[in-house]
Amino acid sequence: MFKIRLLVTALTLAGSISVASAWETLPTEAPAPADNATTAAKVELGQMLYHDPRLSSTGTVSCASCHNTMLGGEDNRPNSMGVNGQTGGRSAPTVWNSAFNTVQFWDGRAASLEAQAAGPVTNPIEMGMKSWDDVVSRLKSIEGYHAPFEQAFGKDAISKDNATKAIAAYERTLITPNSPYDRYVSGDKSALSAQQVRGMEKVAELGCTHCHSGPAFNGPGMFQKFPVIPDGYWEAQHHFKKDKGLAEVSKNPADEHLWKVPTLRNIALTAPYFHNGSVKTLDQAVTLMAKLQLGKNLSKDEVADIVAFLNGLTGEFPKQKIPVLPGTPGSSLN
Amino acid sequence: MFKIRLLVTALTLAGSISVASAWETLPTEAPAPADNATTAAKVELGQMLYHDPRLSSTGTVSCASCHNTMLGGEDNRPNSMGVNGQTGGRSAPTVWNSAFNTVQFWDGRAASLEAQAAGPVTNPIEMGMKSWDDVVSRLKSIEGYHAPFEQAFGKDAISKDNATKAIAAYERTLITPNSPYDRYVSGDKSALSAQQVRGMEKVAELGCTHCHSGPAFNGPGMFQKFPVIPDGYWEAQHHFKKDKGLAEVSKNPADEHLWKVPTLRNIALTAPYFHNGSVKTLDQAVTLMAKLQLGKNLSKDEVADIVAFLNGLTGEFPKQKIPVLPGTPGSSLN
Numbered sequence: 001m002f003k004i005r006l007l008v009t010a011l012t013l014a015g016s017i018s019v020a021s022a023w024e025t026l027p028t029e030a031p032a033p034a035d036n037a038t039t040a041a042k043v044e045l046g047q048m049l050y051h052d053p054r055l056s057s058t059g060t061v062s063c064a065s066c067h068n069t070m071l072g073g074e075d076n077r078p079n080s081m082g083v084n085g086q087t088g089g090r091s092a093p094t095v096w097n098s099a100f101n102t103v104q105f106w107d108g109r110a111a112s113l114e115a116q117a118a119g120p121v122t123n124p125i126e127m128g129m130k131s132w133d134d135v136v137s138r139l140k141s142i143e144g145y146h147a148p149f150e151q152a153f154g155k156d157a158i159s160k161d162n163a164t165k166a167i168a169a170y171e172r173t174l175i176t177p178n179s180p181y182d183r184y185v186s187g188d189k190s191a192l193s194a195q196q197v198r199g200m201e202k203v204a205e206l207g208c209t210h211c212h213s214g215p216a217f218n219g220p221g222m223f224q225k226f227p228v229i230p231d232g233y234w235e236a237q238h239h240f241k242k243d244k245g246l247a248e249v250s251k252n253p254a255d256e257h258l259w260k261v262p263t264l265r266n267i268a269l270t271a272p273y274f275h276n277g278s279v280k281t282l283d284q285a286v287t288l289m290a291k292l293q294l295g296k297n298l299s300k301d302e303v304a305d306i307v308a309f310l311n312g313l314t315g316e317f318p319k320q321k322i323p324v325l326p327g328t329p330g331s332s333l334n
Numbered sequence: 335m336f337k338i339r340l341l342v343t344a345l346t347l348a349g350s351i352s353v354a355s356a357w358e359t360l361p362t363e364a365p366a367p368a369d370n371a372t373t374a375a376k377v378e379l380g381q382m383l384y385h386d387p388r389l390s391s392t393g394t395v396s397c398a399s400c401h402n403t404m405l406g407g408e409d410n411r412p413n414s415m416g417v418n419g420q421t422g423g424r425s426a427p428t429v430w431n432s433a434f435n436t437v438q439f440w441d442g443r444a445a446s447l448e449a450q451a452a453g454p455v456t457n458p459i460e461m462g463m464k465s466w467d468d469v470v471s472r473l474k475s476i477e478g479y480h481a482p483f484e485q486a487f488g489k490d491a492i493s494k495d496n497a498t499k500a501i502a503a504y505e506r507t508l509i510t511p512n513s514p515y516d517r518y519v520s521g522d523k524s525a526l527s528a529q530q531v532r533g534m535e536k537v538a539e540l541g542c543t544h545c546h547s548g549p550a551f552n553g554p555g556m557f558q559k560f561p562v563i564p565d566g567y568w569e570a571q572h573h574f575k576k577d578k579g580l581a582e583v584s585k586n587p588a589d590e591h592l593w594k595v596p597t598l599r600n601i602a603l604t605a606p607y608f609h610n611g612s613v614k615t616l617d618q619a620v621t622l623m624a625k626l627q628l629g630k631n632l633s634k635d636e637v638a639d640i641v642a643f644l645n646g647l648t649g650e651f652p653k654q655k656i657p658v659l660p661g662t663p664g665s666s667l668n
Contacts, residue, residue, distance in 0.1 A: 059409060321654065
């Protein structure tokens with residue numbers, strides 16, 4: 001068994017020494033809310049809805065288009081491309097292990113996966129549906145959705161509430177366990193290389209795990225400020241402060257530049273980085289995080305060690321069947 | 335065993351009586367060309383490439399985006415949406431059973447699935463890659479593609495030729511057998527309703543199967559003229575003749591309005607209809623085909639019977655795994 005190792009973080013906001021984190025493996029099941037127990041029928045329906053482009057106005061964009069379940073759970077683009085080629089200002093977060101986020105979206109404005117799932121569908125630059133009433137009408141018009149909804153939720157169950165519950169139930173199964181890091185922490189000391197172990201120790205020593213803590217490295221706290229340390233040069237390069245984060249929603253100046261702490265799981269697969277996707281490589285992302293959050297200038301070797309460790313956070317992707325979506329028999333979408 | 339029933343078509347171009355078709359079940363395997371034998375390694379690689387949006391300039395459009403393997407093999411749109419929201423003038427043909435087409439694309443300009451697969455990738459309004467050299471460079475930069483290409487084709491095998499061969503090998507597995515029609519023809523007389531059998535007989539009697547013949551109902555001949563019978567009213571509605579078909583490629587006036595005979599398999603799932611996707615329902619498609627190709631005005635009941643039969647051509651979709659695509663570790667696509 002793994003002997004829990006408590007980390008003494010080198011840096012806390014108060015400057016004091018505190019016990020901040022332990023190395024934890026990723027759970028293989030995600031907790032579900034009381035009103036949406038995870039069932040096989042909901043997961044199956046949710047997988048269909050998640051991959052169905054008919055949840056967008058043009059019939060071209062599904063949840064999976066930007067949060068790709070065949071890749072790192074996003075699209076490797078700075079900003080995603082929604083209906084009619086439109087792009088926004090933020091980079092798609094990964095869907096893998098999103099069940100372990102306390103809040104959802106970069107600005108944390110959704111308190112649950114259910115609430116998150118409702119958003120992009122009617123966002124004009126994402127999936128572009130005029131209203132959830134339109135989504136429900138379209139789903140009702142697809143005969144083959146009637147039975148899966150009934151199996152998951154009972155009779156006459158096609159609704160916004162149930163569609164988002166099914167999508168969330170499916171997302172709770174999108175967990176990537178057994179990364180080299182997890183195997184190392186579980187006792188297989190050969191699972192990480194010497195360089196990766198150096199990177200792991202450096203991550204703790206620097207204080208990265210003060211915020212990126214817990215099994216998904218996404219923190220005990222919901223929000224953190226980014227960037228913490230003003231830097232004119234890097235701001236001019238990347239415009240990190242152009243987007244005010246949580247304050248864009250709350251309109252509260254105290255929330256300016258507050259962001260959800262993103263998971264580090266599978267981070268090697270989710271370039272480009274940061275809320276606006278402006279940083280192309282993981283090396284540069286590590287360098288900038290140390291500089292702008294912790295005030296540290298890392299050496300090339302230190303960056304290489306940390307990146308090697310972060311590559312050890314790539315987990316095993318569950319084998320899934322390609323869903324067979326019910327057809328729209330005999331009639332056109334548009 | 336099924337007793338082969340030969341059809342006497344009521345209408346041929348010569349006006350004479352000829353033996354034009356037999357009711358045939360769909361083969362469960364497709365023949366492969368001599369230089370591209372179907373192997374498990376090629377099919378697996380081809381499935382990955384087929385679903386990989388990184389074969390497009392924006393990283394948002396894969397083969398599957400317009401030829402959706404979760405649905406009827408296309409996108410239920412009049413015209414597909416390529417990179418940056420662009421649309422063209424033709425409707426995406428289904429990928430299911432495309433292995434049984436003698437030629438590919440609406441205008442039949444590709445003689446094989448291999449040749450077809452090369453086209454959309456570098457079409458500026460479809461997948462938008464500048465050149466196949468760029469595609470090959472990108473594939474080479476994705477470390478996780480090296481082993482699958484080697485397994486399928488040997489060492490240092492990432493090339494346009496092998497990528498399109500793999501995609502074609504995968505497409506040859508996209509066959510939908512065991513439709514109600516196939517079961518009926520194989521001896522299960524309960525597989526089609528009385529109405530569907532009436533529709534089946536009507537299809538033969540009218541002469542639809544003169545062109546839509548063979549196991550995939552896509553003809554022994556490669557091309558047919560559409561529309562055959564001039565009709566000002568319907569031309570004004572649907573602009574069928576705006577696109578000159580094969581002549582757009584060959585520049586030969588004799589090829590004007592010649593089109594590949596499309597399969598009727600899974601036709602109930604592939605609305606809207608015709609080369610320009612301008613006809614929204616299967617009822618209307620049947621009505622117009624009778625009128626514009628055969629000079630017949632069908633009654634409502636006849637249309638309903640034929641549509642019922644066409645619904646019996648929806649096959650069983652093979653169970654496939656969602657491919658796990660190799661990541662683009664630590665770097666951004668754009």
